[in-house]
Amino acid sequence: MEREIQKFMIKHPIIEDAQAITDLVSLCDIEDIGEPDITLSDVLDMWNSIQIDTDAWIALSATNEIIGYGFVEVTGANRMDTCVFVHPQFKNQGIGSLLLTKVEERAHALAKGREGGQKLMNQISFTNHSARKLVEDRGYQFSRLYERMKIELEEEPGQYQLPEGMTLRPFQPEQDEETLFSIYDETFQDAWGYTKKDFSTWISQKKGDGYDPSLWFIVWKDSKPAGFLMSRMQDDGLFIDLLGVRREYRKHGIGKALLLHTFGSAYQQNQKTILLYVDSDSLTNANRLYQQVGMRPHSQTAVYMKELVV
Template identity: 40%
Template structure:
């Protein structure tokens, strides 16, 4: 444990910090958006994939109160995403800058390894909402906005109609033990031309889709008649306040046939049957496929923005 900023303590997060870190992130959500968009389950799912000892940091006051939390996540070999949260009551103390220092130092270790392997990298810092202090800090450190995402949602007020599959397209529910590889390949093929996509090995990808929040009853796979290859897919999970669309994709050769919109509306219908009325997701507003237009057609509306800042280390 390191003494910083006078009387504060800096150390890696431990599992015993989980509830306090969740409360901190919720407090920043409420300050920014007026409502929480995070849960303890979300944090534990993220922590399953992180080395807490090397990729997380907490800043504690002299009384043990949590003032800040930061992390670096390797989203795939070559892509690093950083998240930094400061208690709204602790702003202006230098906590965000301190956590950014730690995140950059850890990211430099990854980058050195990437460079030895000849792997291109991208280093990002994700800022939820229009956080002026965070923007100012990042821009003073040489960061610039790379991408803009939006959180979109729909709140159903009545049972949606059961959608009809596009002509010549067959959609089936996920079957455990049969379809894991097909979903993986559909993801790989659908997102290969997306900005920031970094492919993961099958075993690692599958492990990341097996948390208790994931609900395979709402996973669907589309194929074009006469072609055994997957044409589209959707993967969702349950959050406390919504059904979350984790991944939705259509392969390049099967686009412009209404497959994505059908899969989304299929999840709307099935979610209502399960007693869930709110479905949400995030979308890259600069997507090459103009995905936000699809979600708007399906009745979803933008809730708030996520700014992806980045720089070369």
């Protein structure tokens, strides 16, 4: 049953609000998919990429309870991303609509002076029908469906044998950063929603609280990088952030080798849960690869897009 409130206030969060925001988003996740899909480190990592005093907002109830949260992040030369969350017991009171207005106003301000068409992507749980209707009514168009995939390891996986001349090695800090970025930039041009990023911004975003180079790996063909995987340990499991293989080296088992090696690293650290997100319509059939190594769809996220007219 929804609680009635007389008023709510919108303001920017401060760092001390991070745990309360994590708790709020967890409540939304539980309602949508049955379990939390966020940790405190996720929130802090996100805040490493945005200015919370201009690009994030919270809604406070009359008793100062955080009942809403939203943010906007510049994620590429022509793209921004946003998510808005409203406490399950405070829905249908205009909180989500007001937060989305704040997001869009800020996105338009950020878009001014930027070249090319600017797009705002809004990510919503597929089962959250009221939120999907809200953005549809505001002119967003459905663009993509992402699957959250998961595996619970019951035993340590075996390694996949790479073709002759290929080796899998751990990422070397202060040595492999630019190599890693060059592989990412090349391989993710095939991904939907790709926009060009500069090296310094990209690597700084990947060095948040979850940064752990022991969970990053590169496959080499002789002296040339062929593929990479970046993951991080979270409270709810090991999350695979990025996986890419250069076009000329695809269909050689590189992706499978990287996944199984990462699974083994997680298992040795007593982490049995592996998670990732994948585009349901991936041009490289990535979801089929993940199914081959035992991962299964767990929930879905709808991505809506809006062109920013500046």
